[in-house]
Amino acid sequence: MTRLLDTLALRPTDRRPIWVMRQAGRYLPEYLELRSRHAFQDAIRDPKVASEITLQPIRRFGFDGAVIFADIMTPLEAMGVDVTFDPGPRLTPMSLAEIADLPDLDPDRIAHVAETLRLVRREVPEDVTVIGFAGAPTTLLAYLLEGSGSKEYLVLRRAMHEETPELEAAIAKLATSMHAYLGMQIEAGAQVVQLFDSWAGTLPRSILEERVFPAARDTLSDLEAPTIYFAPGAGHALGSMRDVGASGYGVDWRIPIDEAWDQLGPAVAVQGNLDPAVLLTSPDRVHAAVRALIERTAGRPGHIVNLGHGIDRRTPLENVAALVAAVKESS
Amino acid sequence: MTRLLDTLALRPTDRRPIWVMRQAGRYLPEYLELRSRHAFQDAIRDPKVASEITLQPIRRFGFDGAVIFADIMTPLEAMGVDVTFDPGPRLTPMSLAEIADLPDLDPDRIAHVAETLRLVRREVPEDVTVIGFAGAPTTLLAYLLEGSGSKEYLVLRRAMHEETPELEAAIAKLATSMHAYLGMQIEAGAQVVQLFDSWAGTLPRSILEERVFPAARDTLSDLEAPTIYFAPGAGHALGSMRDVGASGYGVDWRIPIDEAWDQLGPAVAVQGNLDPAVLLTSPDRVHAAVRALIERTAGRPGHIVNLGHGIDRRTPLENVAALVAAVKESS
Numbered sequence: 001m002t003r004l005l006d007t008l009a010l011r012p013t014d015r016r017p018i019w020v021m022r023q024a025g026r027y028l029p030e031y032l033e034l035r036s037r038h039a040f041q042d043a044i045r046d047p048k049v050a051s052e053i054t055l056q057p058i059r060r061f062g063f064d065g066a067v068i069f070a071d072i073m074t075p076l077e078a079m080g081v082d083v084t085f086d087p088g089p090r091l092t093p094m095s096l097a098e099i100a101d102l103p104d105l106d107p108d109r110i111a112h113v114a115e116t117l118r119l120v121r122r123e124v125p126e127d128v129t130v131i132g133f134a135g136a137p138t139t140l141l142a143y144l145l146e147g148s149g150s151k152e153y154l155v156l157r158r159a160m161h162e163e164t165p166e167l168e169a170a171i172a173k174l175a176t177s178m179h180a181y182l183g184m185q186i187e188a189g190a191q192v193v194q195l196f197d198s199w200a201g202t203l204p205r206s207i208l209e210e211r212v213f214p215a216a217r218d219t220l221s222d223l224e225a226p227t228i229y230f231a232p233g234a235g236h237a238l239g240s241m242r243d244v245g246a247s248g249y250g251v252d253w254r255i256p257i258d259e260a261w262d263q264l265g266p267a268v269a270v271q272g273n274l275d276p277a278v279l280l281t282s283p284d285r286v287h288a289a290v291r292a293l294i295e296r297t298a299g300r301p302g303h304i305v306n307l308g309h310g311i312d313r314r315t316p317l318e319n320v321a322a323l324v325a326a327v328k329e330s331s
Numbered sequence: 332m333t334r335l336l337d338t339l340a341l342r343p344t345d346r347r348p349i350w351v352m353r354q355a356g357r358y359l360p361e362y363l364e365l366r367s368r369h370a371f372q373d374a375i376r377d378p379k380v381a382s383e384i385t386l387q388p389i390r391r392f393g394f395d396g397a398v399i400f401a402d403i404m405t406p407l408e409a410m411g412v413d414v415t416f417d418p419g420p421r422l423t424p425m426s427l428a429e430i431a432d433l434p435d436l437d438p439d440r441i442a443h444v445a446e447t448l449r450l451v452r453r454e455v456p457e458d459v460t461v462i463g464f465a466g467a468p469t470t471l472l473a474y475l476l477e478g479s480g481s482k483e484y485l486v487l488r489r490a491m492h493e494e495t496p497e498l499e500a501a502i503a504k505l506a507t508s509m510h511a512y513l514g515m516q517i518e519a520g521a522q523v524v525q526l527f528d529s530w531a532g533t534l535p536r537s538i539l540e541e542r543v544f545p546a547a548r549d550t551l552s553d554l555e556a557p558t559i560y561f562a563p564g565a566g567h568a569l570g571s572m573r574d575v576g577a578s579g580y581g582v583d584w585r586i587p588i589d590e591a592w593d594q595l596g597p598a599v600a601v602q603g604n605l606d607p608a609v610l611l612t613s614p615d616r617v618h619a620a621v622r623a624l625i626e627r628t629a630g631r632p633g634h635i636v637n638l639g640h641g642i643d644r645r646t647p648l649e650n651v652a653a654l655v656a657a658v659k660e661s662s
Contacts, residue, residue, distance in 0.1 A: 277488030
């Protein structure tokens with residue numbers, strides 16, 4: 001077992017595991033160097049490049065988790081959806097009926113992700129945990145309906161209020177496909193999978209409870225690996241989020257992690273929740289913030305240190321090093 | 332006294348008052364018609380046009396509140412800051428020290444807002460309440476530091492974590508100036524003022540409590556009219572938000588209004604919190620949503636019906652009419 005797997009099983013460890021969302025990304029010079037030669041989607045589609053990008057932050061910082069380099073939109077290509085990046089995803093907006101009628105995910109069209117996972121699993125040190133991921137049905141639905149990122153996702157929210165049979169069918173299609181995608185990742189070597197529900201937080205709690213969490217539960221159920229569910233901005237529904245049935249839950253930076261844990265309940269692990277903005281300050285401040293964070297979860301196995309959101313591309317490397325050092329010198 | 336003023340004083344009324352954030356805006360054909368002849372900032376600067384835009388939704392729908400047509404960035408012009416709109420605000424990003432060194436707000440440079448208020452106050456029916464507003468220090472700071480809207484306001488968040496003397500001085504400057512601006516609006520005829528803290532919700536609760544709410548309190552203290560504080564997305568800090576000392580608090584659409592009210596405490600009024608996305612559905616759904624909302628606050632004076640955020644420009648007029656009718660036929 002690895003430190004991260006033990007923590008997700010609520011078993012005591014010598015210290016907390018640490019990884020960082022978007023750790024394989026634009027704050028790293030070696031990533032920018034590789035990306036100067038490979039476009040974003042080409043890098044994802046080439047297992048040699050994608051595995052190299054996945055491994056870069058492990059080599060530089062010694063994170064405990066290696067999260068695969070891909071995008072939550074990646075598997076939609078294997079359902080016949082054309083997506084480009086600018087830098088956020090762009091696609092032709094679709095109706096609920098069109099989404100419901102998409103073909104099921106074809107694993108052969110996304111075999112490069114499986115191959116990347118196999119390469120990464122072969123390369124990482126034994127104590128580093130390989131993490132796969134997917135976008136949750138609601139969040140993918142948001143992009144498919146709106147055609148891009150949006151500040152408020154009103155088209156998604158309207159669809160949720162209208163509660164049509166097409167809505168149910170569209171969500172079911174995405175849940176089934178992402179379930180298959182995550183299963184494929186686990187088979188290829190992912191030891192943990194995280195489900196990103198990036199836009200769930202724009203929805204009222206009642207809809208989260210009636211639609212969003214059940215869809216996430218369907219996506220994660222009966223997978224052969226521990227699971228993490230992350231819905232930033234959904235702090236207004238932590239009390240019912242455990243219905244997703246994940247092994248652990250990501251917590252954003254808005255509320256103290258111990259309070260979030262109390263609301264999620266004692267039977268789950270928590271992941272988070274440093275404000276990524278702290279990593280824009282100084283090593284001293286990062287160090288102090290890590291100590292304060294760790295104090296809040298002292299004496300309770302089940303805490304994975306991470307940010308409350310993806311790392312910002314402007315983050316100085318020395319602050320990331322300070323983050324990892326502070327976690328590694330703690331117990 | 333008007334229905335809205337009575338409600339803010341927690342006095343019983345025949346029915347709940349209703350107004351809608353951004354009610355003088357792009358979903359209205361008569362607004363679009365006027366705007367086809369006047370650019371956004373020109374319309375704000377011309378009291379005849381601005382008062383006409385303020386009155387348009389009162390005439391069409393019979394709202395109980397007439398919120399002045401202006402922008403939260405408008406008073407920054409009277410502090411020497413150049414702002415354009417595209418359609419969101421754009422300006423040259425400033426440092427904390429530069430913000431702290433801005434001249435105090437010059438009421439003469441913003442006399443057009445006072446004149447608009449005087450015209451509106453003269454024109455509205457007696458039972459319609461005239462509402463002024465300003466942006467809260469934290470939210471203005473976010474724009475001044477970043478130069479535009481942002482998804483995550485990381486520059487603001489970094490500044491908040493760094494806690495420098497310049498931060499304190501910049502916030503104090505904005506609080507003093509917006510206090511003066513709101514005082515000027517009240518003198519000119521505003522019967523209620525609302526403070527918009529649009530980006531406070533991106534901050535962790537600890538910073539809201541230490542910096543953001545005190546700055547809002549300083550801005551609102553000792554004004555000669557009732558006040559409303561609205562920080563969408565700040566549901567993670569409702570329990571301490573009452574420290575702002577406002578008469579009432581806006582509540583976004585994410586959590587049930589009665590639960591928000593319980594957290595805010597019994598001594599304040601609440602305003603909200605229909606999901607603006609409901610207004611994109613149908614009159615029947617709007618009607619049902621209003622009834623459910625009103626049931627949640629039944630028997631408690633102090634509820635102003637509003638949306639949980641600004642009205643979307645794609646909103647059908649018949650749904651706004653249904654909203655107002657549903658409120659007016661209730662008790």
